[in-house]
Amino acid sequence: MNPRITLSTAGRVLRQLRHDHRTVGLVLVVPAVLLTLIKYLFEAQPAVFQGVGLIMLGVFPFILMFLVTSVAMLRERTSGTLERLLTTPLGKLDLLLGYGLAFAVAAALQAAVSTLFAYFALGLDPRGSLALVIAIAVVNALLGMALGLFASTFARNEFQAVQFMPVFALPQLLLCGLFVSRDQMAGWLQAISDALPLTYAVEALQEVGTQAEPTGTLWRDVSIVGGAVVLALILGAATLRRRSG
Amino acid sequence: MDPAITITDLAVDRGGRPVLHGLSTTIQRGSITGLLGPSGSGKTTLMRCVVGVQRVRSGAVTVLGEPAGSPALRRKVGYLTQAPSVYADLTVMENARYFASLYGVPAAEAAAAVRDVGLGQAAGQLVGSLSGGQHARASLACCLVSSPELLVLDEPTVGQDPVLRDELWGRFRAMAAAGTTLLVSSHVMDEAGRCDRLLLIREGRLIADDTVAAVRAAAGTDDLEEAFLRLIKAQEVAA
Ligand SMILES: Nc1ncnc2c1ncn2[C@@H]1O[C@H](COP(=O)(O)OP(=O)(O)OP(=O)(O)O)[C@@H](O)[C@H]1O
């Protein structure tokens, strides 16, 4: 690993994003539009919006970074740039951390825009601090990135890469406690839910929503999500092979 | 001085089929070696072995005194893949700068490499919007940035006009004179004449490994195109 190479890789990924104005626009605007929809969907139940809106702030970056990363890595593979990079002094970790850093910056920007929009324009007002909401959103983005990186190994083309999103993300979304609260799930569903990292990300956001000060549960949840990120990155790194057939 | 590349009994399978069958050769430093042969004969596979990205069945490839693919070689060996491998959503210069940064080379070298391949005017253009030949040269620029000791170039001049091809070969010759070793694959026979040595590969076997003059003499003709056809026919008769 080499910090210079990691940083220049992150810079390169951000530069690629910057040339793609439409993606940047979508990344920044779409969450705000969806949050507005949710706000009016629950106009009669403002308390529900406070809960669901907050969770969505953590879910958007997760899904988005999953998609962006799996397509970006797939492109690295199919364009031959990955194979080329692996013949240079760049280490596998430089590549993964470079991507992580770049997408963390993008996710922080997205989370800041959507959180501030939700706070000022839609009246979303968690008990805890907005900075914590943004920080959890960034950790979620990294989770999406790490899983997307891992999933991209199994995809041969863009169609498959996009199809992996429902495979990796939807079960987590369904079982995280957003649609049916976890204590009302069948035991075996709860057990699966316990094993899925997004569950902890959602719980952390619920903690910020209801507690003024960061709680022990919150820190535990964030650490679990962080651990899942590291694990997925290690699995992803193991799939990057310098030699192939 | 020890040779730049030593290959001993190299055998490679791809997709479950043998592609290289026990190949051996030696390539001296500061020389240009042409790798020629019909499509599908194993040129790219052999180059992949030299840069250490190909899984091999048996045999040894030693590059600049180390096993091919060793970490220490990564800053000494430059590899131009047959299909251009640069980022389509970055400009030519951004690509060159990124690859320069991987070697800790200053941005000025990136600019020089872009100029060297004749893309000075297009430096600010997105690679995705370049013509086919320009795209290939953008990829070449990215492997020249680090001034490697060994350059492995898979069909570097394909799709280029005669003037540019001549300029690029002039550049290769100057690099060899300065001590760089070049292994260059090609389909164009007039380029073969510009090499110091030729490797002719057919169906995964070397059928010629000699200086240009010796290949001409062995085939009994000065026309290299004709020489290769004769060597291939002679091998078919022998087989
Ligand atoms: N990824 C792969 N999987 C399976 N077989 C492959 C793969 N790549 C190449 N081959 C086979 O290996 C053989 C040698 O291919 P190689 O790419 O080395 O040929 P080449 O001499 O470079 O051809 P060309 O001049 O067309 O570039 C061919 O028969 C090809 O079909």
Ligand SMILES: [Mg+2]
């Ligand atoms: Mg080839």
